[in-house]
Amino acid sequence: MNRETSHALYSRFLRGLEASPEGVAFRVGATAVTYAEAHRSALLWAGALSRSTPAPPGAVGVLAAKGTTSYVGVLAGLYAGATVVPLQPDFPAARTRQMIEAAGVTTLVVDDRGAARAAELRAGGLDVAVLDPEAADPAHALARPRPVDPSDVAYVLFTSGSTGRPKGVPITHANTAHYFAFLDRRYDFTPGDVFSQTFDLTFDCAMFDLFCAWGAGASVVVVPPHAYRDLPGFLAEQGVTVWFSTPSAISMVRRTSGLLPDALAGLRWSLFAGEALKCADAADWQRAASSSTLENLYGPTELTITITGHRWDPETSPELGVNGMSPIGILNDGHDHLLLDAEGRPDPVEGELWITGPQTTRGYLDPADDRDRFVERDGRTWYNTGDRIRRAANGELVYLGRADAQVQVQGWRVELAEIDHALCLCEGVEDAVTVSSTINGVTELVVFYTGTPSRPADLAARLRDILPPGIIPRHYRHMDELPLNPNRKVDRVGLRGQADGLLVGAGRSRPA
Structure with a gap:
């Protein structure tokens, strides 16, 4: 070379x-x-x-x-x-x-x-x-x-x-x-x-x-799917020293009793990205992989894989987190960021995260998609992540949630409007609204639709011809009409409340 x-x-x-x-x-x-x-x-x-x-x-x-x-x-x-x-x-x-x-x-x-x-x-x-x-x-x-x-x-x-x-x-x-x-x-x-x-x-x-x-x-x-039945055994057999996955893997390994103390002793590094990392999950994994350094990484595709990192410390990290979620840390070298309030003004503590620097891509393949995402400001191109962020007391960033209709489900970044669009292509569906519900740190998608009632399995089967498997909702509810708020817009806040109720009723517990 x-x-x-x-x-x-x-x-x-x-x-x-x-x-x-x-x-x-x-x-x-x-x-x-x-x-x-x-x-x-x-x-x-x-x-x-x-x-x-x-x-x-x-x-x-x-x-x-x-x-x-x-x-x-x-x-x-x-x-x-x-x-x-x-x-x-x-x-x-x-x-x-x-x-x-x-x-x-x-x-x-x-x-x-x-x-x-x-x-x-x-x-x-x-x-x-x-x-x-x-x-x-x-x-x-x-x-x-x-x-x-x-x-x-x-x-x-x-x-x-x-x-x-x-x-x-x-x-x-x-x-x-x-x-x-x-x-x-x-x-x-x-x-x-x-x-x-x-x-x-x-x-x-x-x-x-x-x-x-x-x-x-x-x-x-x-790592094949069957490896999660005995992940400690698989990692030991293969000599794995660096683990990287979405945080959802932690729950999978816990269910198979794979997070016993020092069960993952061969790991030197434990890395997680793609969705919010719960402090409780980080602590459980760290006990199992006690010889490893654990990091929570964050980054949209538009910023080249990951753009921030937080090195987990069992003594200090939980105190820096918000709503039981780990901090996402500080930006990679050479990048600047802004936190903007609802009026687009810089806020030193909390707001929508904008980032600029050498990992920022030049825009989407179709420039028409750049609107409101890639923005010229102060002579530089900024990427608007659409994520709400709070600055912790030590200066690190903490993820609060999405500022728009884009959500993260099992590592997939999903624009809910894409699912709505796909549903309206299904025979018998007149209108549809997809909302996300996060219960106990796990995000799921719930669909409310009008038109001809269909079995959830039938709707999911139709969506498999249109959408990737990872973003197909599991929950569907037929309505005679979608509720409207006082502004005559679809009452998404109310629907999210109904979605929470549906999931709790289905056996999902709320966080303490």
């Missing part, structure tokens, strides 16, 4: 290759792939991508679940100088097509499940090529990764959109270079570390796992 490519996201893998060429880059089940093996395959696939698409390729979709195909596919796309677009084979075909077309994907890298989805898309008229690794000619393999500019887009991820159309977020090599350089200073990862991979590649925290591990010459291990 030379200084000319040090800004490239793939330089992280080249660092690992140099440090540990025969070390395991990633392990999926019984399959372990070394840095040298992954590098050779990525150069071969990158050569094939370069010959099948314009030079350099514009965007390469990786339509594959976590595994050898997806990991090598990500590297191959980056090596070819392309923009990588992670795609989930289990997402509805219509949604996947929207993403492919919005990102300008010309070629797909697929696994077996992805191949079936790609065939469906192509049969529907989508003009996209599919890479066949078996047909790749070694004579055309790249000798080295192609150089890229800092302003080139490394990858595109999609977030929920209020119009029912996903919003594409382009992340540049400059964004990731600043982010991972900061992480190198913050953490002491080594070639001896083994990272968990709990996140799907369409979730930006997956990039943390991969490129933190690869930048240190460490290994990544995919």
Whole structure:
């Protein structure tokens, strides 16, 4: 690796290759792939991508679940100088097509499940090529990764959109270079570390796992669903030292008696992001992983993976939290922030969080989506997170909730208007309002709708053809008409109260 490519996201893998060429880059089940093996395959696939698409390729979709195909596919796309677009084979075909077309994907890298989805898309008229690794000619393999500019887009991820159309977020090599350089200073990862991979590649925290591990010459291990039946046993068997997941995993592990004192003694680092972390959950996990340093991380996709961090201290952290939730900490180096009140005026203590700095993306793929999110102020571009934040006595930030109709459910950031839009596409539904209800720190979605009554299971089944599985509501209630407030707007506050009542009635307890 030379200084000319040090800004490239793939330089992280080249660092690992140099440090540990025969070390395991990633392990999926019984399959372990070394840095040298992954590098050779990525150069071969990158050569094939370069010959099948314009030079350099514009965007390469990786339509594959976590595994050898997806990991090598990500590297191959980056090596070819392309923009990588992670795609989930289990997402509805219509949604996947929207993403492919919005990102300008010309070629797909697929696994077996992805191949079936790609065939469906192509049969529907989508003009996209599919890479066949078996047909790749070694004579055309790249000798080295192609150089890229800092302003080139490394990858595109999609977030929920209020119009029912996903919003594409382009992340540049400059964004990731600043982010991972900061992480190198913050953490002491080594070639001896083994990272968990709990996140799907369409979730930006997956990039943390991969490129933190690869930048240190460490290994990544995919955590399959069945591992949660005995997570301590799985982590010990795989030698995992760095854990990263959404906080929801803590409850899952607790239910299987996996949080006994020192049950997770092999962990050096325990990291959580994607949704609010309860202080009680942090304390329970810390007791089980007593040798690890625990951090609560926060960051929208638009700010490159994570933008703040709080290092948990069992003595002081609970006192800094609000409503039983852990602080999210302080901003990464080089960033500024504002807390704005309802009139858009800076407030020193509490308000909507705006952030600017080198991790801020330049806007969405469609500039029409930028409105009210990417804002020019004082000669700089700020991202309005839409999150309400309070400043603690020590200056750290504490998450209070959403300032708009966007919520976080099991790590997914969801614009409720997208679900409303999808419901109105369902036969028999005339109008629909989705609200969130947070009981005992867990957020769930509740739908109120008018029109023809339907079984909840039938509505959920229809939504599976439109929305990703993670944001499909579990609770539905038919109404003759939606209630209005004195301003003749839908009474969302009242509906949220009804939603709370429904969940409590269904057996969910309120926090003490």
